[in-house]
Amino acid sequence: MYQINFAHPIHVYFMGIGGISMSGLAEILLAEGFTVSGSDLRESPLTRSLTQKGAVIFYGQRAENLSPDYFLAHNLPVIDLVVYTSAIKPDNPEYMAMCTLGLSSLSRAELLGQIMQNYSMPIAVSGTHGKTSTTGMVSEILLAANLDPTLSIGGILNSINGNFRIGQSDFFVTEACEYTNSFLSFSPRISMILNIEADHLDFFKDIDDIRQSFRRFAALLPPDGTLIINGNIDHSEIITDGLSCRIITYGDDPSFDYSPSSISYDHLARGTFILKRRNDPDRCEQFTLGSKGEHNVYNSLAAIALADLLDVPSESVHQALVSFTGTQRRFEEKGTRNGITIIDDYAHHPTEITATLKTAQNYPHKKIWCVFQPHTYSRTKAFLDDFASALSLADKVILPDIYAAREKDTLGISSGDLMTAIKNLGTDCFYFPTTNGFTEIEQFIINNCEENDLLITMGAGDVVKIGESLLQ
Numbered sequence: 001m002y003q004i005n006f007a008h009p010i011h012v013y014f015m016g017i018g019g020i021s022m023s024g025l026a027e028i029l030l031a032e033g034f035t036v037s038g039s040d041l042r043e044s045p046l047t048r049s050l051t052q053k054g055a056v057i058f059y060g061q062r063a064e065n066l067s068p069d070y071f072l073a074h075n076l077p078v079i080d081l082v083v084y085t086s087a088i089k090p091d092n093p094e095y096m097a098m099c100t101l102g103l104s105s106l107s108r109a110e111l112l113g114q115i116m117q118n119y120s121m122p123i124a125v126s127g128t129h130g131k132t133s134t135t136g137m138v139s140e141i142l143l144a145a146n147l148d149p150t151l152s153i154g155g156i157l158n159s160i161n162g163n164f165r166i167g168q169s170d171f172f173v174t175e176a177c178e179y180t181n182s183f184l185s186f187s188p189r190i191s192m193i194l195n196i197e198a199d200h201l202d203f204f205k206d207i208d209d210i211r212q213s214f215r216r217f218a219a220l221l222p223p224d225g226t227l228i229i230n231g232n233i234d235h236s237e238i239i240t241d242g243l244s245c246r247i248i249t250y251g252d253d254p255s256f257d258y259s260p261s262s263i264s265y266d267h268l269a270r271g272t273f274i275l276k277r278r279n280d281p282d283r284c285e286q287f288t289l290g291s292k293g294e295h296n297v298y299n300s301l302a303a304i305a306l307a308d309l310l311d312v313p314s315e316s317v318h319q320a321l322v323s324f325t326g327t328q329r330r331f332e333e334k335g336t337r338n339g340i341t342i343i344d345d346y347a348h349h350p351t352e353i354t355a356t357l358k359t360a361q362n363y364p365h366k367k368i369w370c371v372f373q374p375h376t377y378s379r380t381k382a383f384l385d386d387f388a389s390a391l392s393l394a395d396k397v398i399l400p401d402i403y404a405a406r407e408k409d410t411l412g413i414s415s416g417d418l419m420t421a422i423k424n425l426g427t428d429c430f431y432f433p434t435t436n437g438f439t440e441i442e443q444f445i446i447n448n449c450e451e452n453d454l455l456i457t458m459g460a461g462d463v464v465k466i467g468e469s470l471l472q
Helices: 022-031 045-052 068-073 093-101 108-116 131-144 179-185 207-218 294-309 314-323 350-361 377-382 384-391 415-424 439-448 464-471
Strands: 011-015 035-040 056-059 081-084 104-107 121-126 150-157 162-165 171-176 190-193 226-230 246-250 258-265 270-277 284-292 332-337 340-345 368-372 396-399 428-431 454-458
Touching: 011 022, 022 035, 022 045, 022 108, 022 150, 022 162, 035 045, 045 056, 081 093, 081 108, 104 108, 108 171, 108 179, 121 131, 131 150, 131 171, 131 294, 131 314, 179 207, 190 207, 190 294, 226 294, 246 258, 246 294, 258 294, 270 294, 284 294, 284 314, 294 314, 294 350, 332 464, 340 464, 350 368, 350 384, 350 454, 368 384, 368 439, 377 384, 377 415, 384 415, 396 415, 396 439, 415 428, 439 464, 454 464
Parallel strands: 011 035, 011 081, 035 056, 081 104, 121 171, 121 190, 150 171, 190 226, 226 246, 340 454, 368 396, 368 454, 396 428
Antiparallel strands: 150 162, 258 270, 270 284, 332 340
């Protein structure tokens, strides 16, 4: 594997430089004096920011983007290293050009793992769900304590106005995604495992395969490292047995190191609870969150456990958890139209949908309308009945077509199949094929949603555009 020497900056080219994670890695290398170039399909706020900081970016992925001719003509060094994501396929023209030119390469995860080695306190937040919210909480806590961390977040954190922050301390915080075993390239000293459920079944064989992947991730920790893990994970002993590092547990049982009691919610679904520490039973501490829903109560336990491990002052933790209202696209209130509140959420797995809609039930509403855009054919087929059950927590469901993302084979599944399953559970559901955009869905919403209704656009694709269009 190619090994970067940060004492000797080189020219690195990013395929898909505008991605939420790739853009952050590019920004780190720019700050370290590297020459950075790359490509993306279209311009975005992230690519414009990188260009302003000195990156050379091509729009459209073409073989000639990697040619030495352009860089030599502009007095720039030729490309030394190419970084790509799991979304890049072997028939990608830039990938084929990279192979033809004999350029060295690293995956996004491999580069991130090498960057982590430059910090003495790298922290990796993993789990099937909740990574972005928990990474946001951790980030706010470290910032409130003036620990000056470097941050890599899978969403936009309002307090830093972006997804990335470059600090000057030894703290590096990143999300750690299990898809394609990416997180096995990381080098953490502290790791979190928030939950483990079946997902990404286009890559993993089954839940046991996923558990083994998380086991291997936990085993990356050194003997002086720490694993913070949700004790409610089924068969968590598969992950923890035989590890040489310290293990801290949290969850809904007082036998865990951290557990909540007396959970309540205000009129906007923000949680308050009493924290119990197993090793300090006489210390009962009340926490109030700025983020919404029961799932964020448990996410905050992991963040508090980390704060205790790092000896962060209690007042900084309280301040951070109250001020953290969530990252963008996590139960994000977009605005109101004709008395209808519009929320956007990234949920694209049945467990995430359940958490979001249970949160919505504690939020002011007359009826809950959910516009859910299924994400990938493989996920929709694998969890069809689970999706139907979760979405039935809404009063009305609207479905556009499945967002294909990286997939081309429909596997014989469509949003029409999901509509049938939802209707069979007694919930009103409407399916609108969206080959020509979301216009028909937007008009249906205008005609049918009423004052004081709650409209949630939900999914990992471009369904957010519906709410934004209505608000315009």
